[in-house]
Amino acid sequence: MSAVRLFGLGALAMLLGLDCLARLLRLVRARRGAPRGPLKEVLFFPVDITCVEHLLRAGEALPNSCPCPLPHGQETSFTRLLRHLLSASTSLDLCIFAFSNQSLSRAVLLLQARGVVVRVVTDTSYMAISGSQISTLRRAGVNVRHDMGAVYMHHKFAVVDGRLLITGSLNWTTTAIQCNKENMLVTEEPDLVQPFIREFQRLWDSNDPARHCPHG
């Protein structure tokens, strides 16, 4: 009888012990600041300019060291942003007020050349401004629509592969990246990503030129 009781109590103790151990491990993980759940990252700007050729020419045969005078091999908020964008394998939906930075334009063109489906919604008034990369993207075959229903289409967000949201105060301009105080938030949290996916689709559909064509 004592053996059976011992077995019963032993099993109970083992279960309780395992449960306590699991809770303890979760607590230690949380205390250590280990990431909990989906990716969440905050990027602040301005950043010092560094060489990003290694990111934009990945796959090309490059000389061992890039001869440009910029600092090399440094990770900044801007290289993080580029890495997140270049992680796209199927789609990039970009909703951007101002877009004049050439490295970001090269990144989008690289994705387009790789077969990633790129869609861009931008502000009407900004589109034609000198230095805007929108016409460069259009010439390369990127699908661009401009917002026709607002004073400003002031969003600055991107959704990568319907999975990763990049959003914040930062327009895609060199001044914003190198001179302004700006923030960007990068997350895979579905409760935050999904509303932006729906907002992009709303803007994409409502700014379809076919719907606004006078000859219908």
Added chain:
Amino acid sequence: MSAVRLFGLGALAMLLGLDCLARLLRLVRARRGAPRGPLKEVLFFPVDITCVEHLLRAGEALPNSCPCPLPHGQETSFTRLLRHLLSASTSLDLCIFAFSNQSLSRAVLLLQARGVVVRVVTDTSYMAISGSQISTLRRAGVNVRHDMGAVYMHHKFAVVDGRLLITGSLNWTTTAIQCNKENMLVTEEPDLVQPFIREFQRLWDSNDPARHCPHG
């Protein structure tokens, strides 16, 4: 002996059953889209203007119905924003490029009058622009510092009680709220809130006028 065995097995079955039930409940909760973990909310703009007097005069003796001609009793992204701000009980740290909306200014003054510690960092060039609420806040005793180290202090974020982050593309202007395509993200997720708390403190400290006084 069978009673003891029954007890042991019964206890085991109960523990396993409870564990399964807990897992099942979590699964159902997740499937139903119930909020997982800390608050996460996305607000989109523009919104139609509605009456917000009931929010800004809470505690005051109001007539049963507000006589103003605006629609009443509607919840919009703007009323959600006001509610989140007015939930402050100890502190509001605001880092904002452009601030001209009067309802938001009244909300900040209401918090200040309630004893909430309000600190504002804003952009130097925007501060003196006609319609800016910054001078109104200053006259009411709100602590305001202007950024002296960037081309633009382009952030648009607020931290409520060191707990709740409100950030996005939206400047605190009436045009942004009523006419532009804009977004705001509201979250209590510590991994997102903490970097913004540190950024605010960095900007607050580095723009201390005492540090820039020529007579030092």
